[in-house]
Amino acid sequence: MPELPEVETLVRGVRQELVGKSFVSVSFLRADIREPIPTLRLKQILTSQPVHSVTRRGKYMLIHTSQGSMGVHLGMSGKFVLSASSQERLPHTHAVFELVDGRQFRFIDPRRFGRLFSIECEELNEHPFLSKLGVEPLNDDVNLAKHLFQSSRSKSQAVKVFLMDSSVVVGVGNIYASESLWRAKINPHVSAKQLTSKMYTNLARQIIKVLSEAILAGGTTLKDYRNKDGNPGYFQLNLAVYGREAKPCRKCAAMIVKTTQAARSTYQCPICQK
Numbered sequence: 001m002p003e004l005p006e007v008e009t010l011v012r013g014v015r016q017e018l019v020g021k022s023f024v025s026v027s028f029l030r031a032d033i034r035e036p037i038p039t040l041r042l043k044q045i046l047t048s049q050p051v052h053s054v055t056r057r058g059k060y061m062l063i064h065t066s067q068g069s070m071g072v073h074l075g076m077s078g079k080f081v082l083s084a085s086s087q088e089r090l091p092h093t094h095a096v097f098e099l100v101d102g103r104q105f106r107f108i109d110p111r112r113f114g115r116l117f118s119i120e121c122e123e124l125n126e127h128p129f130l131s132k133l134g135v136e137p138l139n140d141d142v143n144l145a146k147h148l149f150q151s152s153r154s155k156s157q158a159v160k161v162f163l164m165d166s167s168v169v170v171g172v173g174n175i176y177a178s179e180s181l182w183r184a185k186i187n188p189h190v191s192a193k194q195l196t197s198k199m200y201t202n203l204a205r206q207i208i209k210v211l212s213e214a215i216l217a218g219g220t221t222l223k224d225y226r227n228k229d230g231n232p233g234y235f236q237l238n239l240a241v242y243g244r245e246a247k248p249c250r251k252c253a254a255m256i257v258k259t260t261q262a263a264r265s266t267y268q269c270p271i272c273q274k
C-alpha cells in the first residue's frame with residue numbers, strides 16, 4: 001500500500017513534469033472508483049487553465065489550476081504513471097490525462113480503493129477528506145515533538161496507536177510507527193500520556209528521519225515500477241523491526257516480538273524497547 005513517502009515522491013515527480021503545463025484532454029474510462037468521479041468538473045478544472053502547483057496533504061496528491069483542484073488518493077493499489085501515448089494501456093487504467101506533448105498521465109488502480117475528486121478553490125482546507133487531517137510531520141513549520149507531547153497529555157491509548165491516528169499526525173503508518181519507536185527505544189504499548197517531552201523530542205526526530213530516508217530510497221515512482229514477482233510494488237526502507245518476528249534485533253540481538261495493537265501487527269525488541 002502506498003504510504004506518505006511514496007506519495008511525496010510521486011508529488012515531486014508530477015510537480016516537475018506538470019507545473020506550467022496544460023492538459024489537452026482528460027478522459028475517464030469508468031464513472032466511479034471507490035466513489036463516483038466528478039468527471040465533468042474535473043475536465044473543466046484541468047483543461048481550461050495550466051497547472052500552477054502540485055502539493056500533498058497526508059496521502060492525497062492535489063493538482064491545482066486557477067479553476068480548482070483535483071485530489072488523487074492511491075488507495076491500496078493505485079498508481080499515477082507517465083507514459084508515451086503510443087504505449088499500451090495497462091489493465092485497470094481508469095483515467096488518462098494527456099499533455100500537449102502527447103505524453104499521458106494514467107491513473108491505474110486494480111483494487112479500486114483509490115479516489116479522484118474535485119475541490120473548489122474556496123474549500124481547499126475545508127474539503128471533508130482534508131479538513132480532519134492532523135499535522136504534516138515533514139512540514140518545516142510544524143514542531144512535531146511539541147505537537148505530539150501536547151496532544152498526548154490526555155491520551156491513555158498506547159503510543160503506537162496514538163502515532164497512527166491521522167487526526168493527530170498524518171503519514172505515520174504501521175511500518176513507520178514500528179520503526180521509529182524502535183529507533184527511539186520506546187515500548188509501543190506504553191500509554192501516550194506517560195511519555196515525557198524529552199521522549200517525544202527523540203521520537204519526533206526518528207519519525208522525521210525514517211520518513212525522509214524512505215523518500216530518499218524511493219527515487220522516481222513515475223515509471224511503472226514492478227517488483228521481482230511482477231506485481232506493482234512500492235519501495236521500502238531497510239526495515240529494522242517491522243516484519244522481523246523472531247529475528248535478532250539489529251542493536252542487541254534479542255529476538256523481535258510480534259504483538260497486535262488495534263488489529264495491526266506491532267514489532268518490538270523486548271530489550272531495547274522495555
Ligand SMILES: [Zn+2]
Binds near residue numbers: 251252254270272273
Ligand atoms: Zn534490541
